[in-house]
Amino acid sequence: MxxxxxxxxxxxxxxxxxxxxxxxxxxxxxxxxxxxxxxxxxxxxxxxxxxxxxxxxxxxxxxxxxxxxxxxxxxxxxxxxxxxxxxxxxxxxxxxxxxxxxxxxxxxxxxxxxxxxxxxxxxxxxAKPDFKKLANAPWQISTWHSLRCAFIAAAAWSGLEWVRSYFPFSGFGWNGLGVALHQNVLLIQIADVVGVMGLSFLPVFVACTAWNTVSRMIMVYRGQGQCRSRLDFTFAMVLVLSIAGYGALRLGEKCKEETVTVRTVLVQPNVAQVDSWSGELGPQIYKRLHDFTRLYAEARDGVTQTDLVIWPESALPVHLYGLADHRPYFDELLGLGDYSLLTGTELHEPGQRGHVSAVLFRGGYNQRQEYNKIHLVAFGEYLPLRNIPPFSFLKGVLPGDFDPGTKAEPFLLEKPQVQLIPLICFEDTVGRMARRFVRPAPQMLVNITNDGWFLQSVETEVHLANAKFRSIELRRPMVRAANTGITCFIDTYGQVTSHLHDPVTGNTFIEGCLPGEVQVSKAGILTFYARYGDVFCIAMLALTGVFMALQFRRKKAAV
Structure with missing residues (x-):
C-alpha cells in the first residue's frame, strides 16, 4: 500500500x-x-x-x-x-x-x-476544508465552511485563467475550462455577463462542493462524524439551475428582435500553406477567388443577390500593394454587381514593416477601408524579445516581425447599413480584443483566418469552440471565412447555424462557398460583458488575494 x-x-x-x-x-x-x-x-x-x-x-x-x-x-x-x-x-x-x-x-x-x-x-x-468541521459541526457551520472553500477554489481558477489570457506577450487564453461547455447552449449564455473565463467558475465550484459532500458522507458512514447536511451541494445545483434558467430566458428572446438581413457568401479556397508560399499556384488562386465570387455576386437582370462576399486571411497570393495588377483585378471583379468584398491580405509600405490586414472594398480598388491586426500572435507574427537569448535563437525561423495595428474601428457596410467587426486569425478567441469594436449600432463579427498552418488537425474545431463565445459575450452574430475550415455562420447564442462540409463524408477541409443570411439586431444593445469586460474574473482574482492575505495573517498570528 x-x-x-x-x-x-x-x-x-x-x-x-x-x-x-x-x-x-x-x-x-x-x-x-x-x-x-x-x-x-x-x-x-x-x-x-x-x-x-x-x-x-x-x-x-x-x-x-x-x-x-x-x-x-x-x-x-x-x-x-x-x-x-x-x-x-x-x-x-x-x-x-x-x-x-x-x-x-x-x-x-x-x-x-x-x-x-x-x-x-x-x-x-x-482553501483546504477542515473535514472534522464538515462532519461534526452544526449544519449551518458545516455548509458555510464547505461553500467558502469551494468558492475560493473556483474564484482562484477564474482569476488565474484571466492572468493566463493576459501575460506574457499578450497571453494565451485558449481552452479555459468554460470552453469545455461550448455545446451546452443553456449554461453558456451567462457568458454575456461573466465572459467565458467567468463561466469556468461553475464546474470548479460544483466539483468542490460535490467532493466536500461525498467526503462528509464517507466520514459519517465510518462513524467519524454526525453532520449529514447536503445543503452545500444543493446550493451548487441551484446555482447551475439558475444559470440554465438565465440561458433559457435569453434563448426565448430569439424571435423578439427586429433585425437587418445581410446576404453573405463565405469563400474557402483550401489552399495548402506550402502552395501559398511557393507562388506557383498564384494565377490559379486569383482565378479561383474570381470565379467563386462571380458565381454569387454577379448581377443578373440588374439585380445582385449578395450583399457581402468574404475571403479568408492571407487570401491574396501577393500582398495588396505588391502588384500593379491588383487595381484592374478588383475593379473588374467589383464591377460585376452591387456588393462589398472583404478579404485578408498583408499591407507593406515601402521601407516599413508590414501589417496583417483586412480590407473591405466596394465599387473599386480605391474605394476601400483597411484594418491592421492589433493582437499579433507571439512566435508566429512577431518574435518577443528578439535580441535576447533564448528568443534570439529563433531569428532564423522568424526573421521579421509584423507591426500591430492601433485602431479598433468597425468597417461600415453600405448595403445594408451594418457595422462589421473584423477579427483576424486568433483575434476571435480574445474577448477583451473583440469588445473594443462594439458600438450601440447594428453589428456583426467577421473572422477571417488561415488555419492551414495546422494541416488537417483538430485545431480547426478548437479554434471554432473558442470563437463561439464572442457571439455570446457581445450578442453579435459571427461569420467565419477560413482558408481550410471551419467556415461557418454563428448566431448570437453561440450556435453554429451552418458550416461548409462535404455532405457525404462530413469533411470540412474542402474547397467551396457557403452562402447564408445573417440576421443583425437593429438595436445593437450592449451586454454587461461588452460594457465592463472581464470584471468578474478580476474581482475573483482580487477576492482570492484578499482571502489568502487574511489566512496568512491569521496563521502568522496564531504562531
Missing part, C-alpha cells in the same frame, strides 16, 4: 489532466469537465492526513495534471513548424522541423501547466 500511495501521487494528477482533455474538441465529452477534479482533490483535500506518509507537493500535483492536459490538448501546434519545413500531412518531414514542433508543444504546455500548479497550491494551502 505505501508503494501504491507513492505511485498515486503521480497517477492521480495525470488521471485528472487526462480526464479534462476528453471534455474538449476531439472528444467533446462534457461530463469530464465536471468530474476531472476528483482525482486531484483526493491529493489536495484529503479527508485525513495519512500516517507515516509524506504529504505530496500540491504545486507538483497540479503541474502534473496541467501537463497531462496541455500536452495532448496542444498537440496540433507541432504542425506549424512542420509546415514551414514543407509538410502537407503527417508524413515525417525531418528531425529539425519535427523536433521544433514538439518543442513548441512542450514549451507552451510547461508554461500553461504552471497555472494548474499555482491553483493547486492555493487551494491546498489556503
Amino acid at each position: 505505501p508503494a501504491l500511495s507513492r505511485f498515486s501521487r503521480f497517477l492521480l494528477p495525470l488521471l485528472s489532466g487526462g480526464l479534462l482533455t476528453l471534455a474538449f474538441p476531439g472528444m467533446n465529452l462534457e461530463i469530464a469537465a465536471w468530474i476531472w477534479l476528483f482525482p486531484l482533490l483526493f491529493l489536495l483535500w484529503p479527508m485525513a492526513e495519512r500516517e507515516g506518509k509524506k504529504a505530496s507537493s500540491p504545486f507538483l500535483s497540479g503541474w502534473l495534471a496541467g501537463l497531462a492536459f496541455w500536452i495532448p490538448n496542444l498537440a496540433w501546434l507541432r504542425h506549424s513548424s512542420r509546415v514551414v519545413g514543407g509538410a502537407r500531412d503527417d508524413t515525417w518531414i525531418g528531425w529539425g522541423p519535427e523536433l521544433l514542433g514538439f518543442a513548441a508543444v512542450f514549451g507552451l504546455a510547461l508554461y500553461c501547466a504552471l497555472y494548474f500548479g499555482i491553483w493547486s497550491w492555493i487551494v491546498a494551502r489556503f
Whole structure:
C-alpha cells in the first residue's frame, strides 16, 4: 500500500489532466469537465492526513495534471513548424522541423501547466476544508465552511485563467475550462455577463462542493462524524439551475428582435500553406477567388443577390500593394454587381514593416477601408524579445516581425447599413480584443483566418469552440471565412447555424462557398460583458488575494 500511495501521487494528477482533455474538441465529452477534479482533490483535500506518509507537493500535483492536459490538448501546434519545413500531412518531414514542433508543444504546455500548479497550491494551502468541521459541526457551520472553500477554489481558477489570457506577450487564453461547455447552449449564455473565463467558475465550484459532500458522507458512514447536511451541494445545483434558467430566458428572446438581413457568401479556397508560399499556384488562386465570387455576386437582370462576399486571411497570393495588377483585378471583379468584398491580405509600405490586414472594398480598388491586426500572435507574427537569448535563437525561423495595428474601428457596410467587426486569425478567441469594436449600432463579427498552418488537425474545431463565445459575450452574430475550415455562420447564442462540409463524408477541409443570411439586431444593445469586460474574473482574482492575505495573517498570528 505505501508503494501504491507513492505511485498515486503521480497517477492521480495525470488521471485528472487526462480526464479534462476528453471534455474538449476531439472528444467533446462534457461530463469530464465536471468530474476531472476528483482525482486531484483526493491529493489536495484529503479527508485525513495519512500516517507515516509524506504529504505530496500540491504545486507538483497540479503541474502534473496541467501537463497531462496541455500536452495532448496542444498537440496540433507541432504542425506549424512542420509546415514551414514543407509538410502537407503527417508524413515525417525531418528531425529539425519535427523536433521544433514538439518543442513548441512542450514549451507552451510547461508554461500553461504552471497555472494548474499555482491553483493547486492555493487551494491546498489556503482553501483546504477542515473535514472534522464538515462532519461534526452544526449544519449551518458545516455548509458555510464547505461553500467558502469551494468558492475560493473556483474564484482562484477564474482569476488565474484571466492572468493566463493576459501575460506574457499578450497571453494565451485558449481552452479555459468554460470552453469545455461550448455545446451546452443553456449554461453558456451567462457568458454575456461573466465572459467565458467567468463561466469556468461553475464546474470548479460544483466539483468542490460535490467532493466536500461525498467526503462528509464517507466520514459519517465510518462513524467519524454526525453532520449529514447536503445543503452545500444543493446550493451548487441551484446555482447551475439558475444559470440554465438565465440561458433559457435569453434563448426565448430569439424571435423578439427586429433585425437587418445581410446576404453573405463565405469563400474557402483550401489552399495548402506550402502552395501559398511557393507562388506557383498564384494565377490559379486569383482565378479561383474570381470565379467563386462571380458565381454569387454577379448581377443578373440588374439585380445582385449578395450583399457581402468574404475571403479568408492571407487570401491574396501577393500582398495588396505588391502588384500593379491588383487595381484592374478588383475593379473588374467589383464591377460585376452591387456588393462589398472583404478579404485578408498583408499591407507593406515601402521601407516599413508590414501589417496583417483586412480590407473591405466596394465599387473599386480605391474605394476601400483597411484594418491592421492589433493582437499579433507571439512566435508566429512577431518574435518577443528578439535580441535576447533564448528568443534570439529563433531569428532564423522568424526573421521579421509584423507591426500591430492601433485602431479598433468597425468597417461600415453600405448595403445594408451594418457595422462589421473584423477579427483576424486568433483575434476571435480574445474577448477583451473583440469588445473594443462594439458600438450601440447594428453589428456583426467577421473572422477571417488561415488555419492551414495546422494541416488537417483538430485545431480547426478548437479554434471554432473558442470563437463561439464572442457571439455570446457581445450578442453579435459571427461569420467565419477560413482558408481550410471551419467556415461557418454563428448566431448570437453561440450556435453554429451552418458550416461548409462535404455532405457525404462530413469533411470540412474542402474547397467551396457557403452562402447564408445573417440576421443583425437593429438595436445593437450592449451586454454587461461588452460594457465592463472581464470584471468578474478580476474581482475573483482580487477576492482570492484578499482571502489568502487574511489566512496568512491569521496563521502568522496564531504562531
